[in-house]
Amino acid sequence: MVGFILWLLLLAVCWPLALLALVLLPLVWLLLLPFRLVGIAVGGALAVLRALLFLPARLLGER
Numbered sequence: 001m002v003g004f005i006l007w008l009l010l011l012a013v014c015w016p017l018a019l020l021a022l023v024l025l026p027l028v029w030l031l032l033l034p035f036r037l038v039g040i041a042v043g044g045a046l047a048v049l050r051a052l053l054f055l056p057a058r059l060l061g062e063r
Contacts, residue, residue, distance in 0.1 A: 011018040 007018060007021065010021065
């Protein structure tokens, strides 16, 4: 909602820039999508590594 309000403010101040942002936003989102997928994959790999490292402590019942 905040983004929409900021866009409306930009529309009131400088409408050509607001329309350009409206057109370019889906393109930028598509360009950044592979980086998000890589981030999810790296996060999952690090979670597996962390689980493997902490497995002995969990088996011994860390106190």
